[in-house]
Amino acid sequence: MNAHILQMISGLIVVMLxxxxxxxxxxxxxxxxxxxxxxxQGRLTINPxxxxxxxxxxxxxxxGFGWAKPVPVNPFRFKPMRTEYVTTKSxxxxxxxxxxxxxxxxxxxxxxxxxxxIIAAFITIVILRIAHIFLMxxxxxxxxxxxxxxxxxxxxxLQTYFYIMYVLYFIAIININLAIFNLIPIxxxxxxxxxxxxxxxxxxxxxxxxxxxxxLGLMIVLVASNFLPQIGDIVFAPLSWIxxxxxxxxxxxxxxxxxxxx
Numbered sequence: 001m002n003a004h005i006l007q008m009i010s011g012l013i014v015v016m017l018x019x020x021x022x023x024x025x026x027x028x029x030x031x032x033x034x035x036x037x038x039x040x041q042g043r044l045t046i047n048p049x050x051x052x053x054x055x056x057x058x059x060x061x062x063x064g065f066g067w068a069k070p071v072p073v074n075p076f077r078f079k080p081m082r083t084e085y086v087t088t089k090s091x092x093x094x095x096x097x098x099x100x101x102x103x104x105x106x107x108x109x110x111x112x113x114x115x116x117x118i119i120a121a122f123i124t125i126v127i128l129r130i131a132h133i134f135l136m137x138x139x140x141x142x143x144x145x146x147x148x149x150x151x152x153x154x155x156x157x158l159q160t161y162f163y164i165m166y167v168l169y170f171i172a173i174i175n176i177n178l179a180i181f182n183l184i185p186i187x188x189x190x191x192x193x194x195x196x197x198x199x200x201x202x203x204x205x206x207x208x209x210x211x212x213x214x215x216l217g218l219m220i221v222l223v224a225s226n227f228l229p230q231i232g233d234i235v236f237a238p239l240s241w242i243x244x245x246x247x248x249x250x251x252x253x254x255x256x257x258x259x260x261x262x
Contacts, residue, residue: 006163006166006167006170007170008062009167010166010167010170010171011060011061011170011174012061013167013171014060014171014174014178015048015052015057015060015061016048017046017048018117018171018175019048019052019056019057019066019067019068020045020047020048020051020052020068021046021116021117022068022113022114022116022117022178023050023051023069023070023071023113024043024044024046024051024116025112025113025115026038026070026071026073026109026112026113027039027043027044027071028044028112029108029109029111030071030073031044033078033100033105033109034077034078034079035073035074035075035077035105035109037074037077038072038073043071043072051068051071052069053066053067053068056068060174060178070188073109075105075106076102078099078100078102078105079099079100080099081097081098081099082097082098082099083095083096083097083098103196103201103204106197107193107194107198109193110192110193110194111194114178114179114180114182114183114190117175117176117179117182118175118176118179118250120175121172121173121176121179121246121247121250122250122254124171124175125172125251126254127168128165128168128169128172129251129257130257130261131164131168132165133258133261135161135164147166147169172247172250176243176246176250177239177243180239180242180243180246181239184218185207186214186215186218187208187214187215188211189218192207192214196208221235
């Protein structure tokens with residue numbers, strides 16, 4: 001079994017488990033802010049059948065990045081901002097702000113998806129670190145050394161261990177890639193809503209006005225990068241560097257696992 005097949009298996013797992021979690025996070029955030037649109041349309045669920053986009057799923061399986069069906073969000077249904085008096089436990093009255101603006105609500109809802117992917121990546125890396133202790137350490141081999149050098153164990157049992165480790169490793173990488181990809185500030189990706197909120201209404205209006213052109217441009221670049229490696233290197237090199245840095249940070253954040261278990 002070669003690395004490409006392992007990557008496709010990992011991509012299939014992501015399509016069935018991770019992208020539904022990403023979309024569920026959007027739906028959950030919107031629901032908590034008062035918008036029940038996703039719930040009413042059966043999207044407040046981790047059932048993959050409710051979220052899978054066929055083309056996006058194929059891209060994830062074959063290329064390591066892609067998309068699911070966007071969760072419907074109606075910002076007009078967010079709990080409106082208001083200030084009201086509330087009674088504290090001591091019986092005193094104090095002013096409390098409730099609700100959220102539509103722009104802030106859209107930004108929070110958009111951010112929920114990439115955050116969910118980073119959480120999923122962290123959990124996967126925790127499992128990976130634990131698996132590495134029990135599956136690879138006794139053999140005297142380092143999984144990460146093998147991957148970095150494009151090698152794999154020769155013994156059949158160790159190959160099975162290697163496959164398990166590789167799938168976990170690639171699931172973590174795809175999760176991080178999805179988070180970074182979705183944070184690109186080009187519509188309809190999540191990053192456009194977040195950056196639009198941060199930079200203000202004028203920039204947000206410009207994004208909305210040019211949404212179709214920007215989306216088409218992004219699609220052309222993504223398609224062209226598959227046929228012209230030079231374009232892929234220019235476009236994805238910064239994203240790969242960011243993704244690798246986040247992976248290393250998550251690995252650093254789990255350094256306590258070997259010492260705790262070992």
